[in-house]
Amino acid sequence: MATNLVFNKGQGGLGRPLAGTDHISGLLFYTGATLPTGFSSSSRVKKVFSLEEAEDLGITNTSLGETKSTATFLVTNKGAVGDTHTLTVTSASGETLTLCSYTQVTADVSSTSTAADRLAAEINLLTYVHGFTASVNTATVTITAAAGEGIYLNSGTPYVSTISGTLAGTLTQNVVTGVASDIDIFHYHISEFFRMQPKGVLYVGLYATADVGTFSNVTDIQNYAQGEIKQLGVYYKSTAFSTGHCTTLQSIYSSLYTNNKPCEIILNAEISGTANVSGLGTLRGLTARNVSVCIGQDGSAKGLKLFNATGKSIGMLGTLLGAVAFSKVHESISWRGKFNIDSGTEFNTLAFANGQKYTAISDSLLSTLDTYGYIYGEKEQDVDGSFFNDSHTAVIQSDDYCYIEANRTINKSVRKMRFYLIPALGGSVYLNTDGTLREDSLAYYEQLCQRGLDEMKSDGELSDAKASIDPTQDILSSSNLEITVQELPVGVSRTITVNLGYVTKITN
Numbered sequence: 001m002a003t004n005l006v007f008n009k010g011q012g013g014l015g016r017p018l019a020g021t022d023h024i025s026g027l028l029f030y031t032g033a034t035l036p037t038g039f040s041s042s043s044r045v046k047k048v049f050s051l052e053e054a055e056d057l058g059i060t061n062t063s064l065g066e067t068k069s070t071a072t073f074l075v076t077n078k079g080a081v082g083d084t085h086t087l088t089v090t091s092a093s094g095e096t097l098t099l100c101s102y103t104q105v106t107a108d109v110s111s112t113s114t115a116a117d118r119l120a121a122e123i124n125l126l127t128y129v130h131g132f133t134a135s136v137n138t139a140t141v142t143i144t145a146a147a148g149e150g151i152y153l154n155s156g157t158p159y160v161s162t163i164s165g166t167l168a169g170t171l172t173q174n175v176v177t178g179v180a181s182d183i184d185i186f187h188y189h190i191s192e193f194f195r196m197q198p199k200g201v202l203y204v205g206l207y208a209t210a211d212v213g214t215f216s217n218v219t220d221i222q223n224y225a226q227g228e229i230k231q232l233g234v235y236y237k238s239t240a241f242s243t244g245h246c247t248t249l250q251s252i253y254s255s256l257y258t259n260n261k262p263c264e265i266i267l268n269a270e271i272s273g274t275a276n277v278s279g280l281g282t283l284r285g286l287t288a289r290n291v292s293v294c295i296g297q298d299g300s301a302k303g304l305k306l307f308n309a310t311g312k313s314i315g316m317l318g319t320l321l322g323a324v325a326f327s328k329v330h331e332s333i334s335w336r337g338k339f340n341i342d343s344g345t346e347f348n349t350l351a352f353a354n355g356q357k358y359t360a361i362s363d364s365l366l367s368t369l370d371t372y373g374y375i376y377g378e379k380e381q382d383v384d385g386s387f388f389n390d391s392h393t394a395v396i397q398s399d400d401y402c403y404i405e406a407n408r409t410i411n412k413s414v415r416k417m418r419f420y421l422i423p424a425l426g427g428s429v430y431l432n433t434d435g436t437l438r439e440d441s442l443a444y445y446e447q448l449c450q451r452g453l454d455e456m457k458s459d460g461e462l463s464d465a466k467a468s469i470d471p472t473q474d475i476l477s478s479s480n481l482e483i484t485v486q487e488l489p490v491g492v493s494r495t496i497t498v499n500l501g502y503v504t505k506i507t508n
Helices: 051-056 112-125 182-196 216-224 243-258 302-310 317-326 363-372 404-424 439-458
Strands: 024-030 045-048 070-077 084-090 096-103 133-137 140-144 159-164 168-176 201-207 231-235 264-268 291-294 296-298 350-352 377-380 383-388 464-469 483-488
Touching: 024 182, 024 216, 024 317, 045 051, 045 216, 051 182, 070 112, 084 112, 096 112, 112 133, 112 140, 159 168, 182 201, 182 231, 182 302, 182 317, 201 216, 216 231, 216 243, 231 317, 243 264, 243 291, 264 317, 264 404, 291 317, 296 302, 302 350, 350 377, 404 439, 404 483, 439 464, 439 483
Parallel strands: 024 201, 024 231, 231 264, 264 291
Antiparallel strands: 045 201, 070 140, 070 168, 084 096, 084 159, 133 140, 296 350, 377 383, 464 483
């Protein structure tokens, strides 16, 4: 091949913002852990435009705040030259890691202490591969887990010692109990958000777990954002998911809507204690039309490791929130052609947030969970990738607002019309001699609404819309001008039916 000089142009480095505000989102994390360096008890919300900015605030994936678990190996017999020793551990990622595998030499068999020294040295020799470290105190080797293992090594027998020869020792599991890092979870969901929406704007709020169930901090983070947040993800692991949480969050939404600060709420369900997702109840009996519940999770990559490391639901909140932020307001995140959540590693294998693998769930149960109104990841036969099953909200399916996009679309139309109507608030409305509203006043107020609606039509967010005013209304008595707006939404092809069969000839 001839010599060549290649320049590959990058994209996104300038961080040029997207037009509009539909992509502005929030992630509310409830935690009892020490706050990252960029946060404090008096400064709990930050606005970030990239994963790197979140990392600069101390939200990293380096397992900050973690207590690493330990195990010990007490050498009880120094063994002989030629004895072999292999020590393995099953890690939170599901892999079996070889911590060391060696053959003893003359220097190792002087005493139990020299045998222990060799074991520790062999473990540390491969730290760059597996992340585990070892230290020695006389004949006892203490093995410290790699970062990110959390609670996974606290139970069972993850360590296995295999010896050939007279070398002997006592392997003790779980000497120091591991405690997982919450910050790793924050980083995961923020990184997933920006993977799905690289140009997103994200308010990150870290609040104490005492508010779980009350959720007043939803209002706090939206107030901090001055109403900018259009969709908000809520994550907690301190208590099990309850449908009552949806009801409470809906009441929070209603208050925000009244104050012209609505945001769709996506709840990451903590279902780690649910043995089988078949035990989940329906959301269709609720009236939480602005709340969605996510129960999906990665099944083989970072999400799985975090699930094993914490013992709690990790879910797919950041991924789902990012997809919503990336979508236009009228688009369903279940659109296969636009929203493939499989990164090649993350969500290549799917699971549920209690650890059950997607492939272990029957088709009938998957259908039931969809009918119940939950959001999770699913596969398509003969098509590569992973996709959201739908964009449900926690309300009966016959409700006009049982999908995220229905809420986002109408909320945007409200914002648009409100923007144009505010200057007219308190303005004059002229009447004909018979008391009806004059034509010029009708046209003025109708056009204020229509302007915003037409902008959405032009952007493909509405099929059609019309604002109209009844000229016979009695504004002199009520001082209330009523405007009727009809909106024809954009449809979603949730089902495509093809009628086919053999024929003797093709007809037009």
